[in-house]
Amino acid sequence: MNTQESKTALITGASSGIGQELAKLFAKDGYxxxxxxxxxxxxxxxxxxxxxxxxxxxxxxxxxxxxxNAAQDVYNQVKDKNIRVDILVNDAGVGLYGKFATETDWEREKSLIHLNVLTTTLMTKLFLKDMVERNEGKILNLASLVSVTPMPLMAVYGATKAYINNFTQSLINELKGTNISVTALMPNATDTDFFNKAGAANTKVTENLDDPAVVAKDAYNAFIKGAHKVVPGSFANKALEVVSYITPQETLAERMRKSMEPKDEPKTEEKNNTAAWTWGISLAAVVLAGAALAVLYTNSSEYDKLRYRYKARKLKSGADDMFGDVKESLLTGLDNLKGAVSTAKEVVAKAKETFADAVAKTPSEVEEAV
Ligand SMILES: NC(=O)c1ccc[n+]([C@@H]2O[C@H](COP(=O)([O-])OP(=O)(O)OC[C@H]3O[C@@H](n4cnc5c(N)ncnc54)[C@H](OP(=O)(O)O)[C@@H]3O)[C@@H](O)[C@H]2O)c1
Known part of the structure; x- marks a missing residue:
C-alpha cells in the first residue's frame, strides 16, 4: 500500500548492489x-x-x-513526465583497478570520472535547485569509506569518492537552515558486483565484505533522519573512519595498498596437499613404467633387453630422487600429510623392488653396450 502518495525517490544505479537494496526499502515504505x-x-x-x-x-x-549530457537528459525526462523528485539517490558508480601510471586505461578512467563525479554533481545541481525552491527534499550521495583514505591501485576511484564526500559536506553547510538534507554514505567494501566490474575481484579486500542489504538498511534509517554522513555496518567500520582522520596519509596509503593487493598464494597446507597428489601420480607413473619394462623385457631380443635394463636403471635412480623429495616434504609438511606420504613410501618401496630386480640381472657391460 502506498503510504507516501505524493513522494517520489529517484535512484541511479538501482539495477544491482547497494542501489537495488535501497530501492527495495523506499518501495517498501511506499515511495x-x-x-x-x-x-x-x-x-x-x-x-x-x-x-x-x-x-x-x-x-x-x-x-x-x-x-x-546524461544528467541533463534524465532531468528533462523527469520534467516531461511531470514527476516531482522528493528524494535523489546518486548511487551509480564504478571503480577501476590497476597502477595509474602503467596499467589503467585512460578512456575507462575518463568515463569513471564522468559517471562518479560529473553526473553526480550535475544531478545534484538540477534536482537540488527545485528542492530549494520548494524548501523540501533529501539527497543521498554514494561516497565510500575510502573517501577519507588514499586508495593505491584504485587511485582515480578513491579520488572521485573523496570529491563526493567533500562536495556533500560543503552542501550540508550551505543548506543549513533549510528543510533540505544531504547525506554522504560511506560503506566499507561491500559484497556487490563492484570489485568484479572494476577488475579487482582477486584482491585481499574482497575476503571480508559487508552485506549490501545491511549497508542499505543502515543508510536508509540514517538518511531518513537527515544524518550528514553514514558509515554503515560494524563498529570496526566506524572506528576505521575515525582512525583515518588521525593517521598519517602515508601510513593509511600503505594499509590500503596491502588490502588492494592480490590475494595470497594458496596456504602451505593446500600447497602440500597438491604436492602429495603430484607425487602420488608421479610415483604411480614410475610403477606403471616399471611394469611395462618388465613385460617388454621378457618378450624381447637380447639387444632390446640390454636397452630395457639400462632404462630400468635410469628409472631406479629417478625413483630414488623422488623418494628424497617426498621425505623432504614430510619434514616441512603438516601432520595430515603424513598418511599420504607413508602411502607414497610404500609405493616407492614396491617400485624400487621391481627395478632392483631388473637391474640385478644387468651385466656389467650394459653401460658400454647401450
Ligand atoms: N561495493 C563496494 O564495496 C562499495 C563501497 C563503497 C561505495 N560503493 C559505491 O556504491 C555505489 C554502488 O555500487 P555497488 O557496490 O552497488 O556496485 P554494483 O552492484 O556494480 O552497482 C553499480 C550500479 O551502478 C550502475 N551503473 C554503472 N555504470 C553505469 C553507467 N555508466 N550508467 C548508468 N548506471 C551505471 C549499474 O547499473 P547498470 O550496469 O545497469 O548500468 C548498477 O546499478 C557506487 O557508487 C560505488 O562506488 C561501493
Whole structure:
C-alpha cells in the first residue's frame, strides 16, 4: 500500500548492489520510484515486483550516466513526465583497478570520472535547485569509506569518492537552515558486483565484505533522519573512519595498498596437499613404467633387453630422487600429510623392488653396450 502518495525517490544505479537494496526499502515504505541505469530489463523487473508487493509506481529511465549530457537528459525526462523528485539517490558508480601510471586505461578512467563525479554533481545541481525552491527534499550521495583514505591501485576511484564526500559536506553547510538534507554514505567494501566490474575481484579486500542489504538498511534509517554522513555496518567500520582522520596519509596509503593487493598464494597446507597428489601420480607413473619394462623385457631380443635394463636403471635412480623429495616434504609438511606420504613410501618401496630386480640381472657391460 502506498503510504507516501505524493513522494517520489529517484535512484541511479538501482539495477544491482547497494542501489537495488535501497530501492527495495523506499518501495517498501511506499515511495514511488524513478529508477535509472543501463539495464532496462532489471529495472522493469524491479518495477513490476514493487507494484505487486507494495503497490508503488516505478518509472524506468534507461541511461548511460557516463555519457555527456546524461544528467541533463534524465532531468528533462523527469520534467516531461511531470514527476516531482522528493528524494535523489546518486548511487551509480564504478571503480577501476590497476597502477595509474602503467596499467589503467585512460578512456575507462575518463568515463569513471564522468559517471562518479560529473553526473553526480550535475544531478545534484538540477534536482537540488527545485528542492530549494520548494524548501523540501533529501539527497543521498554514494561516497565510500575510502573517501577519507588514499586508495593505491584504485587511485582515480578513491579520488572521485573523496570529491563526493567533500562536495556533500560543503552542501550540508550551505543548506543549513533549510528543510533540505544531504547525506554522504560511506560503506566499507561491500559484497556487490563492484570489485568484479572494476577488475579487482582477486584482491585481499574482497575476503571480508559487508552485506549490501545491511549497508542499505543502515543508510536508509540514517538518511531518513537527515544524518550528514553514514558509515554503515560494524563498529570496526566506524572506528576505521575515525582512525583515518588521525593517521598519517602515508601510513593509511600503505594499509590500503596491502588490502588492494592480490590475494595470497594458496596456504602451505593446500600447497602440500597438491604436492602429495603430484607425487602420488608421479610415483604411480614410475610403477606403471616399471611394469611395462618388465613385460617388454621378457618378450624381447637380447639387444632390446640390454636397452630395457639400462632404462630400468635410469628409472631406479629417478625413483630414488623422488623418494628424497617426498621425505623432504614430510619434514616441512603438516601432520595430515603424513598418511599420504607413508602411502607414497610404500609405493616407492614396491617400485624400487621391481627395478632392483631388473637391474640385478644387468651385466656389467650394459653401460658400454647401450
Ligand atoms: N561495493 C563496494 O564495496 C562499495 C563501497 C563503497 C561505495 N560503493 C559505491 O556504491 C555505489 C554502488 O555500487 P555497488 O557496490 O552497488 O556496485 P554494483 O552492484 O556494480 O552497482 C553499480 C550500479 O551502478 C550502475 N551503473 C554503472 N555504470 C553505469 C553507467 N555508466 N550508467 C548508468 N548506471 C551505471 C549499474 O547499473 P547498470 O550496469 O545497469 O548500468 C548498477 O546499478 C557506487 O557508487 C560505488 O562506488 C561501493
Amino acid at each position: 514511488n520510484l524513478v529508477l535509472v541505469a543501463r539495464s532496462t530489463d532489471k529495472l522493469n523487473e524491479l518495477g513490476a515486483q514493487f507494484w505487486d508487493e507494495y503497490g508503488v509506481e516505478t518509472t524506468v529511465i534507461t541511461k548511460d550516466l557516463s555519457e555527456e
